[in-house]
Amino acid sequence: MTRPRIITGLLLAVFLAMGVAGLLIDYGFVGVKMSQALELPGPEHLLGTDRLGRDLLPRVLVATRGFFLPGLLAAVIAAVLGVSLGAFAGYAPVREGIEQRPRWARALLDAARAVVKLALALPAALPRFVSIVLLCAAWGFEPFLIGAVAGVLYAAELGEDVRQRVDQCAHEEYVEAARSEGLSWARILGLHILWLHCRPLIVRHLVHLWSFVILVETSLSFIPGEFGIQEPDPSWGNMLVGARDPALTGHLWPSVVPTVAIVFTVVLLAWMGDRLSDPDDAAPAEVQEPAEVEEGAA
Amino acid sequence: MISTADLTTDDPALEPMDAGSLAPSPARGTAVLEVDGLTTRFEVGGRLVTAVDRVSLTVQPGEIVAIVGESGSGKSVLLQSILGLVRGRPGVVSGSVTLRVGEQVIEPFSGIEQAVRGRAAPRRWLATVERRFAGVRGTGVGLVLQNGRAALDPFWTVGRQLMAALTDKGGAKPTLQEAYAWLERLGFDHPEVIAAAHPHELSGGMAQRAMLAVVLAREPKLLFLDEITTGLDVSLQASVLKLLRRLHQQVGFSALLITHDLGIARGISQRTVIMRRGRVVQAGDTEALFERRLRLDPYTRELLEQGQVEAMERTDLIEDLHLDAPAARGPLAEADAVVKRFGAGMVALDQVSVAIQGGECVALVGESGSGKTTLSRILVGLLKADAGKVAFDGQALAGLGSRGVDAFRRRRTILFQNPYTSLNPEMRAEEVVAEALVLYRDISPQVARDAAEALLEETHLGHRAKQRLALLSGGERRRVGLVRAMQSNADLIVLDEPTAGLDAVHRRDVAQMIWGCRSHKPDRALVIVSHDLGFVSQVADRIVVLYRGTVVEDVSVNDFLNQGTTHHPYTQLLWDASRYVAGVQPNMTMIPARRSDLSEAPPLAPGSAGCLFRNRCPIYLGAEDRWSRCATERPPLVTLSSRRKIACHGVEHDRT
Numbered sequence: 001m002t003r004p005r006i007i008t009g010l011l012l013a014v015f016l017a018m019g020v021a022g023l024l025i026d027y028g029f030v031g032v033k034m035s036q037a038l039e040l041p042g043p044e045h046l047l048g049t050d051r052l053g054r055d056l057l058p059r060v061l062v063a064t065r066g067f068f069l070p071g072l073l074a075a076v077i078a079a080v081l082g083v084s085l086g087a088f089a090g091y092a093p094v095r096e097g098i099e100q101r102p103r104w105a106r107a108l109l110d111a112a113r114a115v116v117k118l119a120l121a122l123p124a125a126l127p128r129f130v131s132i133v134l135l136c137a138a139w140g141f142e143p144f145l146i147g148a149v150a151g152v153l154y155a156a157e158l159g160e161d162v163r164q165r166v167d168q169c170a171h172e173e174y175v176e177a178a179r180s181e182g183l184s185w186a187r188i189l190g191l192h193i194l195w196l197h198c199r200p201l202i203v204r205h206l207v208h209l210w211s212f213v214i215l216v217e218t219s220l221s222f223i224p225g226e227f228g229i230q231e232p233d234p235s236w237g238n239m240l241v242g243a244r245d246p247a248l249t250g251h252l253w254p255s256v257v258p259t260v261a262i263v264f265t266v267v268l269l270a271w272m273g274d275r276l277s278d279p280d281d282a283a284p285a286e287v288q289e290p291a292e293v294e295e296g297a298a
Numbered sequence: 299m300i301s302t303a304d305l306t307t308d309d310p311a312l313e314p315m316d317a318g319s320l321a322p323s324p325a326r327g328t329a330v331l332e333v334d335g336l337t338t339r340f341e342v343g344g345r346l347v348t349a350v351d352r353v354s355l356t357v358q359p360g361e362i363v364a365i366v367g368e369s370g371s372g373k374s375v376l377l378q379s380i381l382g383l384v385r386g387r388p389g390v391v392s393g394s395v396t397l398r399v400g401e402q403v404i405e406p407f408s409g410i411e412q413a414v415r416g417r418a419a420p421r422r423w424l425a426t427v428e429r430r431f432a433g434v435r436g437t438g439v440g441l442v443l444q445n446g447r448a449a450l451d452p453f454w455t456v457g458r459q460l461m462a463a464l465t466d467k468g469g470a471k472p473t474l475q476e477a478y479a480w481l482e483r484l485g486f487d488h489p490e491v492i493a494a495a496h497p498h499e500l501s502g503g504m505a506q507r508a509m510l511a512v513v514l515a516r517e518p519k520l521l522f523l524d525e526i527t528t529g530l531d532v533s534l535q536a537s538v539l540k541l542l543r544r545l546h547q548q549v550g551f552s553a554l555l556i557t558h559d560l561g562i563a564r565g566i567s568q569r570t571v572i573m574r575r576g577r578v579v580q581a582g583d584t585e586a587l588f589e590r591r592l593r594l595d596p597y598t599r600e601l602l603e604q605g606q607v608e609a610m611e612r613t614d615l616i617e618d619l620h621l622d623a624p625a626a627r628g629p630l631a632e633a634d635a636v637v638k639r640f641g642a643g644m645v646a647l648d649q650v651s652v653a654i655q656g657g658e659c660v661a662l663v664g665e666s667g668s669g670k671t672t673l674s675r676i677l678v679g680l681l682k683a684d685a686g687k688v689a690f691d692g693q694a695l696a697g698l699g700s701r702g703v704d705a706f707r708r709r710r711t712i713l714f715q716n717p718y719t720s721l722n723p724e725m726r727a728e729e730v731v732a733e734a735l736v737l738y739r740d741i742s743p744q745v746a747r748d749a750a751e752a753l754l755e756e757t758h759l760g761h762r763a764k765q766r767l768a769l770l771s772g773g774e775r776r777r778v779g780l781v782r783a784m785q786s787n788a789d790l791i792v793l794d795e796p797t798a799g800l801d802a803v804h805r806r807d808v809a810q811m812i813w814g815c816r817s818h819k820p821d822r823a824l825v826i827v828s829h830d831l832g833f834v835s836q837v838a839d840r841i842v843v844l845y846r847g848t849v850v851e852d853v854s855v856n857d858f859l860n861q862g863t864t865h866h867p868y869t870q871l872l873w874d875a876s877r878y879v880a881g882v883q884p885n886m887t888m889i890p891a892r893r894s895d896l897s898e899a900p901p902l903a904p905g906s907a908g909c910l911f912r913n914r915c916p917i918y919l920g921a922e923d924r925w926s927r928c929a930t931e932r933p934p935l936v937t938l939s940s941r942r943k944i945a946c947h948g949v950e951h952d953r954t
């Protein structure tokens with residue numbers, strides 16, 4: 001294990017722990033105690049309190065409910081939709097000789113692929129954030145709805161990338177070799193192409209999608225009107241909004257807590273996404289340097 | 299021979315030597331390339347393994363230095379280290395390298411923290427090295443790699459890449475004619491067709507030559523050549539070597555040549571460095587080395603002896619397998635008057651007929667682009683013939699229903715020519731083999747994995763079992779692919795170039811594998827596509843010689859090796875060339891002096907009238923009047939005996 005990998009693992013663990021803690025904490029009461037408003041961190045309130053005297057620690061954790069599961073939902077939707085559509089539209093291996101299909105079958109498949117390809121290309125033209133805001137305005141605000149919509153919109157982008165990669169791999173000779181031996185298409189597509197060659201790409205997209213959902217959820221609170229999670233339920237966005245007045249009077253601490261939480265999470269996810277697509281971990285097929293390593297006096 | 303077990307490092311014979319310690323060391327300070335104590339280590343599975351171990355060498359101006367070593371001995375990594383191209387893998391490079399090209403003196407590694415480990419460091423390091431090389435690479439230094447197709451830009455036509463190279467060289471604006479001239483020099487008959495082609499439209503050997511043309515067109519001062527002749531057939535190997543030697547005399551470049559083939563080193567280099575397991579075990583003047591005027595290291599001696607044993611003596615082993623009884627049933631696989639065209643004018647196969655009996659091992663030989671791969675692909679149904687009949691076990695392939703296709707697929711296996719592209723680079727070696735075991739033997743994945751490991755161990759690849767193929771050398775990948783293909787229980791197994799790029803020791807391994815595979819299932823037919831006549835005559839029963847898409851000779855190996863037999867002139871040429879390259883026959887006397895060099899042979903389009911070989915034929919050339927038939931009539935494939943068919947007017951005449 002290399003050091004960066006250990007660090008990534010640790011940070012990821014922190015992120016997951018935050019999400020799970022947020023789900024497990026019993027946050028039935030609001031806990032307003034004006035007498036303890038705007039306290040700095042201390043033994044009683046580990047992260048201090050906000051302007052209504054509410055403990056910031058449980059609030060900052062519970063706020064993850066706004067995106068943790070919805071983000072997961074988005075990732076699942078994007079993964080299932082994007083990977084299956086992308087794989088379908090992209091997997092057109094060379095078929096010659098005995099493998100050749102009847103002309104009408106080829107035409108039919110090609111047409112179906114073209115339709116899916118178009119369907120994958122269209123949503124890319126939609127501004128994602130605006131689409132989500134409009135949908136929320138129409139259907140009412142609901143974190144899982146945001147997650148689902150983001151997942152569907154993102155599926156197109158993921159699907160397009162998967163399609164291109166699958167398309168590229170499907171023309172490789174090892175696919176032809178595997179097919180000629182009689183390996184099933186499920187194994188070739190699933191293992192040889194998706195698992196071995198597309199996995200880093202898919203994971204990176206899903207990580208980015210998750211941080212996108214966080215940003216959407218946080219920013220919605222800033223839009224005037226009934227957007228985002230509403231008080232008294234906490235979200236990192238509305239915690240920031242609520243911390244604005246105290247900040248004007250010099251109490252900065254309540255702003256610091258959600259800000260750090262947002263920056264930490266988003267930066268962490270972005271970093272992870274890049275790490276996962278790093279060529280060192282996922283050596284691309286095009287790099288064909290023969291390595292000649294001999295066991296020596298290591 | 300090379301197994302993990304004997305990887306001892308305290309063998310006194312293997313103590314590293316300075317390259318100059320055996321030969322009188324040429325003065326330093328003037329050398330074009332000076333490498334001192336270069337060591338490269340990689341992190342593999344958490345351990346640091348040494349790929350290149352304290353290597354020192356120099357290349358003087360105008361000198362060609364050959365580095366010889368078996369597959370995996372660290373030759374390619376040494377080259378990559380010198381050029382700062384070791385990339386992607388965490389590793390450590392230390393030692394010093396000095397390049398003197400023209401007026402420039404470059405020390406790419408000096409003053410840099412060279413302990414390259416982890417992730418961030420190599421990039422910073424590489425960026426510096428990259429900067430120092432900029433300006434030198436491209437014009438002053440040329441690099442020719444093992445895998446020609448990968449090194450060419452897939453989206454540019456060959457002509458465009460050549461023109462770019464000529465433009466880079468500077469001087470007057472290049473003309474198309476100049477580009478064509480370079481292609482012709484590398485033995486292309488139709489430079490305009492090749493120039494218009496994209497790399498994927500070329501056969502393996504053609505891509506290799508195209509890449510050589512692109513690099514040589516820049517007229518570099520210092521050339522790095524990594525296994526440049528690996529994908530070439532013997533007659534081309536001979537002509538590329540000749541070409542390089544001629545250019546070397548004319549231009550006087552210096553070169554560092556990497557090869558696994560002592561014959562090539564002998565043919566072209568002034569000094570030879572022998573590497574084993576990352577270390578230099580022997581270095582010295584090439585002639586002195588071959589004439590054994592030097593104190594020889596044991597490994598070098600073994601290599602030299604192997605080369606001689608290889609003098610194409612057919613082993614008795616194969617005789618046990620000989621199936622003299624002609625097959626009662628019809629042929630197992632059959633091609634009858636098959637024609638295959640690519641694009642409009644390109645005729646890859648022209649009226650080719652071969653029949654392969656069960657239990658037989660047939661070799662398809664011929665130079666690059668002669669249609670060997672195309673024919674073998676048609677036989678296994680991966681390509682469709684444009685005309686003619688292809689049948690397997692009496693059934694026409696064209697008429698197979700989908701169930702028939704499934705059954706057929708199980709009854710034949712093919713090992714593709716290119717080990718880089720035909721095996722998934724992301725898979726581990728043992729997974730590659732285990733997958734085939736599960737497929738062919740119907741055993742559980744766990745059992746298969748253990749069995750795969752044992753199989754790789756047997757073939758001296760045990761230490762590579764857990765590595766991704768992307769990290770294996772070309773020869774190692776080929777062997778992994780071969781082990782995989784050999785697990786098949788198919789009735790017909792096609793092996794496309796099973797020995798390309800392998801040294802003498804590993805070639806013997808492959809021959810043994812093939813014998814084993816035949817004795818395992820005696821009625822199995824094997825087709826071996828190869829340009830290595832020496833190897834083929836050891837393992838095959840019958841040899842089919844292809845020239846420009848036509849069969850020119852179809853002969854049993856016994857007749858082939860029989861001194862008294864008259865052969866098709868092309869077969870004779872191939873045979874001589876293979877002995878030349880193997881170093882058995884020091885010069886190509888048998889090849890007609892006139893126009894023997896492929897690069898000077900005028901083009902003859904496949905599919906044109908008359909004998910396609912006549913512009914290189916020693917019978918025809920000089921006696922054009924007597925053999926006027928050769929220019930007008932395509933010689934038919936005539937059966938001379940049950941074991942020999944030949945398509946040549948001249949040989950027929952001999953008989954009558």
Ligand SMILES: Nc1ncnc2c1ncn2[C@@H]1O[C@H](COP(=O)(O)OP(=O)(O)OP(=O)(O)O)[C@@H](O)[C@H]1O
Binds near residue numbers: 503646672673829
């Ligand atoms: N897909 C293709 N498209 C166009 N031309 C092709 C294609 N495949 C092969 N050819 C041409 O057909 C001819 C025969 O090629 P083939 O690959 O059979 O040669 P080969 O004898 O196997 O040569 P090598 O020893 O270099 O592998 C060549 O001229 C080649 O350029």
Ligand code: SF4
Binds near residue numbers: 945946
């Ligand atoms: S047919 Fe004529 S030209 Fe062709 S190989 Fe025979 S003698 Fe030479």
Ligand SMILES: [Mg+2]
Binds near residue numbers: 501715794
């Ligand atoms: Mg070939």
